[in-house]
Amino acid sequence: MLKNDQLDQWDRDNFFHPSTHLAQHARGESANRVIKTASGVFIEDRDGNKLLDAFAGLYCVNVGYGRQEIAEAIADQARELAYYHSYVGHGTEASITLAKMILDRAPKNMSKVYFGLGGSDANETNVKLIWYYNNILGRPEKKKIISRWRGYHGSGLVTGSLTGLELFHKKFDLPVEQVIHTEAPYYFRREDLNQTEEQFVAHCVAELEALIEREGADTIAAFIGEPILGTGGIVPPPAGYWEAIQAVLKKHDILLVADEVVTGFGRLGTMFGSDHYGLEPDIITIAKGLTSAYAPLSGSIVSDKVWKVLEQGTDENGPIGHGWTYSAHPIGAAAGVANLKLLDELNLVSNAGEVGAYLNATMAEALSQHANVGDVRGEGLLCAVEFVKDRDSRTFFDAADKIGPQISAKLLEQDKIIARAMPQGDILGFAPPFCLTHAEADQVVEGTLRAVKAVLG
Numbered sequence: 001m002l003k004n005d006q007l008d009q010w011d012r013d014n015f016f017h018p019s020t021h022l023a024q025h026a027r028g029e030s031a032n033r034v035i036k037t038a039s040g041v042f043i044e045d046r047d048g049n050k051l052l053d054a055f056a057g058l059y060c061v062n063v064g065y066g067r068q069e070i071a072e073a074i075a076d077q078a079r080e081l082a083y084y085h086s087y088v089g090h091g092t093e094a095s096i097t098l099a100k101m102i103l104d105r106a107p108k109n110m111s112k113v114y115f116g117l118g119g120s121d122a123n124e125t126n127v128k129l130i131w132y133y134n135n136i137l138g139r140p141e142k143k144k145i146i147s148r149w150r151g152y153h154g155s156g157l158v159t160g161s162l163t164g165l166e167l168f169h170k171k172f173d174l175p176v177e178q179v180i181h182t183e184a185p186y187y188f189r190r191e192d193l194n195q196t197e198e199q200f201v202a203h204c205v206a207e208l209e210a211l212i213e214r215e216g217a218d219t220i221a222a223f224i225g226e227p228i229l230g231t232g233g234i235v236p237p238p239a240g241y242w243e244a245i246q247a248v249l250k251k252h253d254i255l256l257v258a259d260e261v262v263t264g265f266g267r268l269g270t271m272f273g274s275d276h277y278g279l280e281p282d283i284i285t286i287a288k289g290l291t292s293a294y295a296p297l298s299g300s301i302v303s304d305k306v307w308k309v310l311e312q313g314t315d316e317n318g319p320i321g322h323g324w325t326y327s328a329h330p331i332g333a334a335a336g337v338a339n340l341k342l343l344d345e346l347n348l349v350s351n352a353g354e355v356g357a358y359l360n361a362t363m364a365e366a367l368s369q370h371a372n373v374g375d376v377r378g379e380g381l382l383c384a385v386e387f388v389k390d391r392d393s394r395t396f397f398d399a400a401d402k403i404g405p406q407i408s409a410k411l412l413e414q415d416k417i418i419a420r421a422m423p424q425g426d427i428l429g430f431a432p433p434f435c436l437t438h439a440e441a442d443q444v445v446e447g448t449l450r451a452v453k454a455v456l457g
């Protein structure tokens with residue numbers, strides 16, 4: 001058995017961690033943690049600390065940790081057939097079954113699922129399919145993709161460009177020129193504090209119309225958005241937003257990609273966020289909740305409308321020149337089948353809706369009167385608390401004060417609860433596993449209040 005201090009040294013000497021301050025980590029100036037095991041909503045590190053994971057990893061372990069049914073399905077698949085590819089019409093019972101299970105649950109007018117490994121590569125696939133689609137339709141100029149500031153769609157070249165967060169662009173020469181951004185539907189951060197929600201929606205629509213006008217609708221292929229902004233701050237859209245945006249997209253023949261990497265498979269208490277907000281997407285991105293992260297797997301669900309053009313494309317040009325070695329990996333697919341079965345058997349989607357409503361209500365009740373809490377918001381099992389220096393003037397703290405990270409660190413230290421300091425703004429995010437109980441939700445809210453008081457008084 002390795003000692004922690006030795007692991008600590010090997011970690012700092014050898015391991016290039018994602019989304020980490022590399023220099024501080026290598027020098028041993030920032031904390032590291034070695035996770036050993038987990039069960040339900042709790043994870044445990046090598047030092048025996050048991051932590052309530054109120055962010056489900058990276059909002060992905062939706063059915064909770066330690067599900068033996070999924071572990072067994074993975075082991076059975078690995079024993080029977082660990083790998084075969086899915087090129088030129090090959091498949092496995094797991095991958096074929098999973099594609100059917102996804103389509104059975106997807107919003108109407110969806111046709112096929114292409115499988116990838118993670119949310120970033122699924123969105124890269126989507127952009128390629130959209131470009132192919134417009135080339136087949138004889139519209140080679142119609143290629144730009146509109147994303148929103150504060151949207152999160154991955155960290156590849158195109159997907160990092162789609163992501164509307166400064167950290168993901170700075171010094172990486174992103175965004176690429178085919179990606180353009182529009183206003184985030186973030187009512188709390190509206191510029192004009194006198195605007196009603198309705199006026200703010202009209203403003204978002206006007207911004208989108210103006211962008212389309214400037215660029216030319218015949219150069220714009222698609223609009224991508226998360227039904228509810230996730231990493232950009234956990235921000236539900238204002239009422240009427242999606243209806244109004246979709247009307248603009250339809251008018252200009254712009255495809256809609258619903259990025260459901262976080263919302264897909266139940267996080268909002270409905271199977272898809274598109275169901276929740278009345279979206280009618282042309283393509284849906286799925287990942288995280290598809291396997292509850294028991295194995296890497298993502299997907300692009302393609303609508304009938306897009307699929308017909310892709311078929312035409314291969315009739316004209318031969319097989320589609322797109323695929324990964326690990327597309328529809330049997331182990332990921334087996335995990336996905338077991339995970340979706342478990343969601344149904346344990347009624348976890350409706351639990352997410354019910355406990356989510358409870359978590360959001362109790363969080364709002366406990367925190368919304370605090371002098372430095374500007375907004376408590378959420379939907380289903382997504383919840384966020386945003387901190388301000390002054391409520392009346394909605395003045396934000398200086399980013400250098402790191403109020404959000406300080407509060408999440410205090411919550412971890414005092415109550416052993418993991419919440420996520422979201423990357424842009426002083427925003428504490430919660431996205432627990434769907435098996436969260438009311439008592440655990442109470443624990444999260446009480447701990448958060450204690451942490452807020454400890455940092456801000």
Ligand code: PLP
Nearest residue numbers: 118119120152153154259261262
């Ligand atoms: N899309 C959304 C909405 C996400 O939240 C994420 C990751 O958090 C991604 C895409 C990228 O997924 P991955 O990190 O699996 O590449």
